[in-house]
Amino acid sequence: GAVVSQHPSRVICKSGTSVKIECRSLDFQATTMFWYRQFPKQSLMLMATSNEGSKATYEQGVEKDKFLINHASLTLSTLTVTSAHPEDSSFYICSAVTDANYGYTFGSGTRLTVV
Amino acid sequence: AQKITQTQPGMFVQEKEAVTLDCTYDTSDPSYGLFWYKQPSSGEMIFLIYQGSYDQQNATEGRYSLNFQKARKSANLVISASQLGDSAMYFCAISGGADGLTFGKGTHLIIQP
Numbered sequence: 001g002a003v004v005s006q007h008p009s010r011v012i013c014k015s016g017t018s019v020k021i022e023c024r025s026l027d028f029q030a031t032t033m034f035w036y037r038q039f040p041k042q043s044l045m046l047m048a049t050s051n052e053g054s055k056a057t058y059e060q061g062v063e064k065d066k067f068l069i070n071h072a073s074l075t076l077s078t079l080t081v082t083s084a085h086p087e088d089s090s091f092y093i094c095s096a097v098t099d100a101n102y103g104y105t106f107g108s109g110t111r112l113t114v115v
Numbered sequence: 116a117q118k119i120t121q122t123q124p125g126m127f128v129q130e131k132e133a134v135t136l137d138c139t140y141d142t143s144d145p146s147y148g149l150f151w152y153k154q155p156s157s158g159e160m161i162f163l164i165y166q167g168s169y170d171q172q173n174a175t176e177g178r179y180s181l182n183f184q185k186a187r188k189s190a191n192l193v194i195s196a197s198q199l200g201d202s203a204m205y206f207c208a209i210s211g212g213a214d215g216l217t218f219g220k221g222t223h224l225i226i227q228p
Contacts, residue, residue, distance in 0.1 A: 046214075046217070095160075102162075
């Protein structure tokens with residue numbers, strides 16, 4: 001089956017620094033990857049859609065200069081939180097479009113804490 | 116725009132009982148898919164069951180079944196013979212076109228021994 005590996009699973013960073021989150025498709029080519037954010041006890045909210053080789057499409061209200069998405073290869077998409085602040089602390093999770101699971105396979109998520 | 120409504124923030128159920136988690140949706144797409152995911156405290160999203168908008172029969176996957184009532188725009192999840200390990204957050208979601216999923220607010224299910 002399709003597997004999406006997401007790293008790191010947890011990260012703590014200082015305010016003002018940048019953090020990179022990686023999602024790799026291990027056994028398939030991920031043309032499209034979705035990035036979601038989930039605040040504690042809330043739902044998953046779509047942040048952006050990335051397509052291999054093109055610029056990401058951001059949802060309304062998501063700062064594209066703050067959340068940099070790179071999808072330079074068919075097996076890797078990255079989300080970089082730049083100049084992170086405590087309000088960026090959240091659970092970030094990616095999802096690739098696949099043939100498995102009726103079209104969506106999720107990574108295991110990254111819990112970001114900014115101190 | 117698509118919307119998912121889950122009206123049960125939390126539920127307590129006795130072990131071995133059946134439980135129904137409610138989900139209603141709204142969409143203007145003629146073709147869509149409805150999903151249920153389980154999210155344990157670890158955060159991973161575990162796919163449970165899928166129902167396509169044109170599927171005539173309700174989907175079933177082991178102890179999970181989806182009560183799909185298209186005219187009422189309802190897609191309730193039924194878990195039969197609940198187990199302690201079923202305690203988790205449950206999310207209903209809808210897909211349409213080439214977009215990502217739209218999720219409901221979730222239901223926190225707690226199975227009591």
